[in-house]
Amino acid sequence: MAEAILSLERVHTYIEQHHILQGVDLSFMPGQATVLLGRNGAGKSTTLRTIMGLTPASSGSITLKSQAIQAMKPYEVAKLGVGFVPEDQAVLYTLSVEENFRLAMLTENESAWARMETIFELFPDMKKFWRSKAGVLSGGQKQMLAIARAFVNDHDLLLIDEPSKGLAPIVVDHLIESINHIKNHTTVILVEQNFYMASHVGVAYFILDDGRTVHQGLMADLVHDEGLKQKYLGIA
């Protein structure tokens, strides 16, 4: 079995006095799309934020490509090739779409602009609104921009936090299509409440509950496991 691109061992994270992650163990295989599932407040988003160093782990280890990253600052983690798409369409509203992309390009070279061509094919709206402020985009377009922005650097690993939140079903379908395209090139870790989206993107899954990893397996098995879905995800 190949070596994991990213693994978390007994990771604990506090936010102020709250003990959010209480021993999370995860490992992600390169080239695979993995979904983190669990109820609201299970610690899924905090797990992504802890990997990025935004809410640093208080104990435990996080290893990225055999390098310990648990003590690193967010910008250092990003420079190691980790793209992060935060929840709530976190694009920069006062910047134009173009500037959002330029900001995302750590090195503005030809290969970055060549990738822009692929991005334009995948997200034609980005080209259409190239000079507009990101603030005038619709919710779905903002989410596309946030994802496409993380794609521009040819990252090895992409962390995506609840991309489907607040989006219409038809937009979610487009998102699924785009992420499935992206996952051919890069390892994707997706936090998703929308089981429809999760099951159409993820190959492997982890279930978190109360800040702990409680279950893991392949998405193809989970889809038919009604008992497990009922117990941890509240879906019948």
Next chain:
Amino acid sequence: MTSQAATVGIQEKSGMDPKKLGVWTASVGIWFLPLLWIDPTTYAVLTVAGLAMGMLIFLTASGLTLIFGLMDVLNLAHGAFFVWGAYVGFSLLNALQKIGWVEGAGAAQSIGSVMLCLLAALVVGGIMGIVLEKMLVRLTYGSHLKQILITMGASLILVEVLKVVWSPNDEVVIVPQAFQGSWDVMDVIVTKFRVVAIVVGLAVLAGIQLVMMRTKLGIIVRAGVENKEVVETLGYNIRRVFTGVFCAGAALAAVGGTMWSIFKEQIHPAMGEENLIFALIVVIIGGMGSVTGSFLGAIMVGLAFNYVAYTLPPLALGANIMIMAVILLIRPTGLMGKD
């Protein structure tokens, strides 16, 4: 969804509905009001003086507003950078005087002396900014109360040190020959250095806008003003950007100090705090974090100060505070502030 967004985009571009146009006309028109009681020649002189004063306040305010917008830091030590810049320029002018580059100097030498003074102030201000940010301000991110206390404290110490290094008394600043005196443009007396001040102010505005709008650094800073976390997760060390902006802001304030000292032809240790009051008013009028807002605010304050000082001298500062109050009533976030 797409077409809706497109319509919004088009509306933004065509802008200017009649109501907005009315507001703009009124806000420009109000500056011609003093013509009712001030004769046109005096009005023109006061306007040039006001513009020059506004430009110089802008030099201090631009840094202050950027530091606040990006770092959410209220820097009350900004006046100290200003006054140190003024004294560095003063000393350098005295030194240059000995080699005949100030009084009795030719045009090239005069311009050279002023350039050297501005450069020296820029360097000294920049270094002071870096040291202060790394030593003190860094410890207070997130707490406005701590920032106010610590930058106020730093300011007091810096001004006391200045009194020890130079003197606690007023000093006369010698003005390079080419910038002494004034031009007579159709009976309007235009003091030469006021024109220099206006040119320098416009150049700084253009420079800041160029960097902010056309460079990657500018994109990073504007993005940081909006959302620091996103900038950080895209791979930029926001702390280093903070230090850089603080350094640039301090350097601009010091340049403002040097310009002010030559403008007023005299300096004293309390001039930093006096200027800081104007700069704070300007930053609040313009909207915290907006450079263009600060520029408009500075022009307004400079003009109002001069018109009122001519009509009713004791009310000059009060009038500016009133402008600030009125603008805050109409637009609580300032002219160009974010909602």
